[in-house]
Amino acid sequence: MNIEELSELLDRHGPEPEAWPSQERTPAEALLDSSSEARARLEESRRLARALAAYEVEPVAPDLARRIAAAAHAPAGAGVSLPGAWARPRFLLPQLAGLAAAALLGVYVGAANLLPGLAVAAETEDLSDLVFGNPELMEFEE
Amino acid sequence: MGERTDEELMAGIGRGDHGAFRDLIDRRLYGAISLAQRMVGERAAAEDIAQEAFLRVWRHAAKWKTPDQGGRAKFGTWFYRVVVNLCIDRKRRPRPVPLDAVAEPVDPADDALTVIQRGQVALKVASAVSDLPDRQRAALVLCSYEGHTVARAAEILSSSERAVESLLVRARRNLRKSLQPLLEKEFLD
Numbered sequence: 513m514n515i516e517e518l519s520e521l522l523d524r525h526g527p528e529p530e531a532w533p534s535q536e537r538t539p540a541e542a543l544l545d546s547s548s549e550a551r552a553r554l555e556e557s558r559r560l561a562r563a564l565a566a567y568e569v570e571p572v573a574p575d576l577a578r579r580i581a582a583a584a585h586a587p588a589g590a591g592v593s594l595p596g597a598w599a600r601p602r603f604l605l606p607q608l609a610g611l612a613a614a615a616l617l618g619v620y621v622g623a624a625n626l627l628p629g630l631a632v633a634a635e636t637e638d639l640s641d642l643v644f645g646n647p648e649l650m651e652f653e654e
Numbered sequence: 655m656g657e658r659t660d661e662e663l664m665a666g667i668g669r670g671d672h673g674a675f676r677d678l679i680d681r682r683l684y685g686a687i688s689l690a691q692r693m694v695g696e697r698a699a700a701e702d703i704a705q706e707a708f709l710r711v712w713r714h715a716a717k718w719k720t721p722d723q724g725g726r727a728k729f730g731t732w733f734y735r736v737v738v739n740l741c742i743d744r745k746r747r748p749r750p751v752p753l754d755a756v757a758e759p760v761d762p763a764d765d766a767l768t769v770i771q772r773g774q775v776a777l778k779v780a781s782a783v784s785d786l787p788d789r790q791r792a793a794l795v796l797c798s799y800e801g802h803t804v805a806r807a808a809e810i811l812s813s814s815e816r817a818v819e820s821l822l823v824r825a826r827r828n829l830r831k832s833l834q835p836l837l838e839k840e841f842l843d
Contacts, residue, residue: 523823526798559837560830564798566775567783569688570697577679580705584712585672 513539519553527557660729667715675715679708682730685800686737692795693741695784703740710736727809734796734810742788775836782832786825789813793821794829 513521518540525531532540543550658666658677666674686707690700711733719725727735783791789811796807797818808818830837 520823523826524804524819525822556830556837557826560826560833561798563775563779563833563836564783564829566772567692567779567799568776569691572684572687576701577676577683580679580683580708581672581676583705584675584709 513543515543515547515549515553518543518550522553522557527554527561660733661718661720664711664715664718664729667712668718669716675708675712678711682733683708686733689734689737689795689800690741692780692783692799693738693791694744695780699744703737703744706740707733707736731806731809734800734802735812738792738796738810742792745788778833778836782829785832786828790821790825790828793818794825797822 513536521532521536521540525533529537529541544554658674660678660681663674663678663681667678683704686704687697687700690703691697694700694703718729721728783794786794792811793807796802796810797804802810804815804818804822808815811818813821
């Protein structure tokens, strides 16, 4: 194994030897024993792993599971909201303000016909995908 | 009586068993949210995505088939695939990583400076992860954060193991490049 192959191994599987494929582990460890450059690459990989580990995710709020279950059981059109939709009212005003601003801009642009190319561009997008989501999401065992 | 498997819970949910649905949510909710949050970089969006994924479970459970019954994927594989695809769909509208994208450090032994440094590192990492192309980010989050093997990540992403390995290589190289100033700091020693 050479230095580039070791770098590739580290980028594929990370810095922990336990995660390396068994057939690559022995040659990689031999290279690490004999090469300071190899050890520098391993340290670089460890530092990246430590940085990534700093990105933690908070625990789930105690009542979130109950709210999700309630939303699923609610009759269609009953208006049970997404967990975040009404629980974070501080975000609501900026969103409404943004919506209003966008609407006003849309009326102005439409009236002035400032962006004649926009309609053509929109037609080239897969609107069903935008409206209904990625078709792969609907994949299910029938 | 032992704990029911995901597939047994799905069978129960298909019969309208609310308790089975709640058990499945309790089992899978944190995994769905942690995956989604690192994919979209925003807690509120991650919770919405998790909810949407569970709604699909509830609506489609009656049609669920295990691999033994002719289905193509185990529940966990299918469920994570749904979450990843919902995230990619959401991520088409790029936004800056907000402060709620990272958790507050919780180690009570940390001094104030360490807490601040760790928070800054976390924000920079969150931003760099968020900037990765969709499939690189998905491969990295599934393998580095969620602890899936390359083989399992390949199943979830409907891809080959070789392709996932290639995504991981490119993701880590991109991260090393974008995080280079951070990686040179003593804090990570």
